[in-house]
Amino acid sequence: MSFMFSKENLLKIEELKKRYPNPHALSLPCLWMAQYQEGFISLDAIDAISQIIHMPSMEIYGVATFYTMFRLEPSEKLIVDVCKTLSCKLCGSDEILEHLEKNDTIKLRHVECLGSCSTAPVMQINDVYYENLTIAKVDAILKELK
Amino acid sequence: MRDCKIVSRKFELPNSHTLEVSKAHGGYKTLEKLREHSPLEIIDIIKASNLRGKGGGGAPAGEKWELMPQNSLKPSFLAVNCDESEPGTFKDRQIITKDPHLLIEGILITCYAIRAKHAYIYIRGEYKQFQDILQGAIDEAYEDGLLKECDITVHRGAGAYICGEKSALLESMEGKRGHPRLKPKQKEPEWFFDNPTLVNNVETIATVPFIVQNGADAYRAFGTEQSPGTLLFSMSGHVQKPGVYEAEFGTSMMEYIRHFGGGVKGGKKLKAVIPGGVSCGVLTAEECENLTLDYEALRCMRSSLGTGGMILMDEDTDMVVALKNILEFYHEESCGQCTPCREGTGWSDKLVAKILEKKGTKEDLNKLLEIADTMNGKTICVFAPAASAVIVDFMRKFRDEFEAKL
Numbered sequence: 385m386s387f388m389f390s391k392e393n394l395l396k397i398e399e400l401k402k403r404y405p406n407p408h409a410l411s412l413p414c415l416w417m418a419q420y421q422e423g424f425i426s427l428d429a430i431d432a433i434s435q436i437i438h439m440p441s442m443e444i445y446g447v448a449t450f451y452t453m454f455r456l457e458p459s460e461k462l463i464v465d466v467c468k469t470l471s472c473k474l475c476g477s478d479e480i481l482e483h484l485e486k487n488d489t490i491k492l493r494h495v496e497c498l499g500s501c502s503t504a505p506v507m508q509i510n511d512v513y514y515e516n517l518t519i520a521k522v523d524a525i526l527k528e529l530k
Numbered sequence: 531m532r533d534c535k536i537v538s539r540k541f542e543l544p545n546s547h548t549l550e551v552s553k554a555h556g557g558y559k560t561l562e563k564l565r566e567h568s569p570l571e572i573i574d575i576i577k578a579s580n581l582r583g584k585g586g587g588g589a590p591a592g593e594k595w596e597l598m599p600q601n602s603l604k605p606s607f608l609a610v611n612c613d614e615s616e617p618g619t620f621k622d623r624q625i626i627t628k629d630p631h632l633l634i635e636g637i638l639i640t641c642y643a644i645r646a647k648h649a650y651i652y653i654r655g656e657y658k659q660f661q662d663i664l665q666g667a668i669d670e671a672y673e674d675g676l677l678k679e680c681d682i683t684v685h686r687g688a689g690a691y692i693c694g695e696k697s698a699l700l701e702s703m704e705g706k707r708g709h710p711r712l713k714p715k716q717k718e719p720e721w722f723f724d725n726p727t728l729v730n731n732v733e734t735i736a737t738v739p740f741i742v743q744n745g746a747d748a749y750r751a752f753g754t755e756q757s758p759g760t761l762l763f764s765m766s767g768h769v770q771k772p773g774v775y776e777a778e779f780g781t782s783m784m785e786y787i788r789h790f791g792g793g794v795k796g797g798k799k800l801k802a803v804i805p806g807g808v809s810c811g812v813l814t815a816e817e818c819e820n821l822t823l824d825y826e827a828l829r830c831m832r833s834s835l836g837t838g839g840m841i842l843m844d845e846d847t848d849m850v851v852a853l854k855n856i857l858e859f860y861h862e863e864s865c866g867q868c869t870p871c872r873e874g875t876g877w878s879d880k881l882v883a884k885i886l887e888k889k890g891t892k893e894d895l896n897k898l899l900e901i902a903d904t905m906n907g908k909t910i911c912v913f914a915p916a917a918s919a920v921i922v923d924f925m926r927k928f929r930d931e932f933e934a935k936l
């Protein structure tokens with residue numbers, strides 16, 4: 385098996401196990417750790433998780449594909465999640481999306497409400513929210529992140 | 531409008547998220563006297579306050595607490611719902627970033643009342659930044675010795691709206707896909723790995739310290755007889771000053787919008803409001819005119835108060851485009867277990883797309899209503915019936931806009 389959790393993550397997993405009545409509860413936490421460790425969730429990582437939490441690999445795979453934030457493939461490009469739901473749309477997310485559509489150095493995803501509707505339009509990059517967007521602001525943020 | 535800050539009292543203080551500021555302003559005060567009451571007495575206080583769940587349903591909290599066994603051989607748990615994915619809703623986020631210690635205090639009281647030794651906070655995956663602030667507060671509470679008898683663990687979701695539904699949330703916490711469970715026939719607690727579990731929204735739990743500290747009557751002094759207390763109502767969309775502002779139930783909707791929101795953006799006329807997240811029936815501006823913000827008034831309008839997150843739409847809004855946007859959401863977020871939901875959300879989305887391309891016919895409008903009908907009342911959870919009601923409402927109230935595109 386080519387995937388191994390880091391020492392630090394293994395320690396975290398041991399601590400977490402004490403916090404739940406059943407190790408199956410660790411499937412999401414472990415998937416998160418694997419994704420942060422490698423940038424995505426490999427099939428090897430799923431096998432490693434399967435052994436730790438005693439859940440069949442196939443079932444963990446099914447879980448990983450259910451949740452939109454888990455990535456089963458690496459992405460070379462910067463992933464940019466722009467909210468496209470109603471409040472953002474009413475406040476101009478179409479314009480932002482159209483602008484970013486043309487940028488082929490990023491991986492643009494249209495996502496549903498980010499819970500930031502009062503500061504629409506909104507996008508999320510690497511866990512960070514960027515709010516009250518304008519095209520100029522988006523360009524400045526992307527330049528900064530490059 | 532009467533000032534009534536119960537949950538948002540400390541929001542504006544600098545560093546309000548820290549233990550020091552919380553304690554300096556009365557945080558954790560209830561814990562000093564908590565043990566003077568028995569767990570059942572605490573439940574009685576909550577029942578007397580008629581506190582209603584603030585996650586969308588408005589179910590009486592005390593009645594749910596009472597379902598939890600007081601002398602169970604199995605451990606009991608509390609699961610705090612911070613999935614907050616209903617479009618138009620962003621209030622729980624304010625609590626966990628601006629006064630996380632209020633939530634922790636509420637958790638400690640609740641766990642005492644239901645005899646739970648461990649609480650989980652299920653938080654949507656996108657809220658990582660805010661989760662870090664919440665975790666910082668929990669760490670502080672641990673260091674301060676506040677969590678000696680009760681553990682708190684934050685459990686992160688990973689992008690699935692449906693995990694806000696309480697049984698889907700627990701499935702997700704059990705490490706599975708977030709599929710809602712079949713409802714039991716009789717009233718009973720929820721179950722986390724077969725252990726009795728209480729699920730409450732963040733804001734519900736954050737309201738508990740005020741009630742225990744000041745008494746049920748102090749809470750009932752706000753709001754209406756049937757909808758007592760306050761809610762972190764919020765506004766987004768075409769409004770001058772979008773945001774979250776606490777108000778008491780029974781407040782006039784238009785007054786709220788004018789007072790806190792500064793009216794419709796750009797001085798335009800209001801066309802419609804979706805009152806409590808996109809799962810609530812849309813209201814025309816006329817319907818909003820004399821409306822009050824409480825569960826009963828909204829039910830009378832055949833809509834619902836939901837999470838209190840209002841989405842405003844001005845006179846220039848294309849309602850067919852708005853419906854299309856909501857249907858895309860429903861299609862994307864259906865968990866796929868029930869055929870009427872899985873197929874109906876996609877099909878109706880496609881039909882509205884066709885109407886927007888000006889290729890629709892009168893039959894398509896009828897078909898839309900037919901699909902809505904099949905989605906109502908034949909599914910495991912209320913997601914599909916909500917989608918159904920949204921379609922019917924938009925078409926009933928803005929039929930001319932649909933017909934104009936045929």
Ligand SMILES: Cc1cc2nc3c(=O)[nH]c(=O)nc-3n(C[C@H](O)[C@H](O)[C@H](O)COP(=O)(O)O)c2cc1C
Binds near residue numbers: 911
């Ligand atoms: C489709 C669906 C989504 C829901 N999403 C949420 C949510 O994001 N947050 C929440 O607190 N409750 C949500 N609920 C309500 C929960 O099922 C549950 O009733 C609530 O968390 C109970 O807490 P309360 O009584 O304190 O409101 C949702 C319900 C449904 C049917």
Ligand code: SF4
Binds near residue numbers: 863869912914915
């Ligand atoms: S109604 Fe829709 S969301 Fe609810 S359980 Fe069925 S398929 Fe899933």
Ligand code: FES
Binds near residue numbers: 501
């Ligand atoms: S609609 Fe975009 S954050 Fe809510």
